[in-house]
Amino acid sequence: MEFVRSIWENDKDYMTLVEDLLESEDLLKLDDITHHHYTTRLIHSLFVSYVSYKIAKRLKLNVRAVARAGLLHDFFHECREEIALMNEGSHNCVHPKIAVKNAQRLTELSELEKDIILKHMFLTTTGVGIPKYKESMIVTCVDKYCAINEVSTPIRMKAKAKLAEWSLKLRVVHA
Ligand SMILES: [Fe+2]
Numbered sequence: 001m002e003f004v005r006s007i008w009e010n011d012k013d014y015m016t017l018v019e020d021l022l023e024s025e026d027l028l029k030l031d032d033i034t035h036h037h038y039t040t041r042l043i044h045s046l047f048v049s050y051v052s053y054k055i056a057k058r059l060k061l062n063v064r065a066v067a068r069a070g071l072l073h074d075f076f077h078e079c080r081e082e083i084a085l086m087n088e089g090s091h092n093c094v095h096p097k098i099a100v101k102n103a104q105r106l107t108e109l110s111e112l113e114k115d116i117i118l119k120h121m122f123l124t125t126t127g128v129g130i131p132k133y134k135e136s137m138i139v140t141c142v143d144k145y146c147a148i149n150e151v152s153t154p155i156r157m158k159a160k161a162k163l164a165e166w167s168l169k170l171r172v173v174h175a
């Protein structure tokens with residue numbers, strides 16, 4: 001799935017839930033940071049937020065918490081090296097805690113939203129604990145799905161280009 005701007009921007013119900021957050025310059029700075037080699041940290045966060053929101057909506061769960069905490073789950077500006085220099089634990093363990101602090105500067109977080117952000121790295125480290133809510137479980141699963149999708153995008157694009165090249169060569173040979 002290619003995640004293009006129009007997908008979430010045209011969804012008024014979703015935009016109503018997150019538009020105040022998207023006015024924050026601090027959050028928008030995430031668009032300057034490359035994430036998972038191919039995308040930016042902001043687009044990744046919107047991807048996670050929007051896919052999680054759609055699932056939560058279908059399951060009649062707390063869509064507001066999922067959309068907002070999904071958008072804020074990777075709200076940190078530091079790179080891996082800077083986090084390592086903090087000596088507070090692994091990157092997977094530390095960045096959710098930074099994201100909670102930054103999110104709390106921007107908006108009030110409910111217990112549910114805090115759990116979603118803090119536990120989103122569940123299963124990749126022992127340092128974050130087990131998600132307490134169904135909403136937290138959705139976001140941690142969607143985060144992994146989006147990460148795999150983003151990391152594999154350049155490989156899929158290369159494979160597609162190669163296939164197009166071969167099919168063109170075959171057509172020339174058979175012409
Ligand atoms: Fe993360």
Ligand SMILES: [Fe+2]
Binds near residue numbers: 044048073074143
């Ligand atoms: Fe993430």
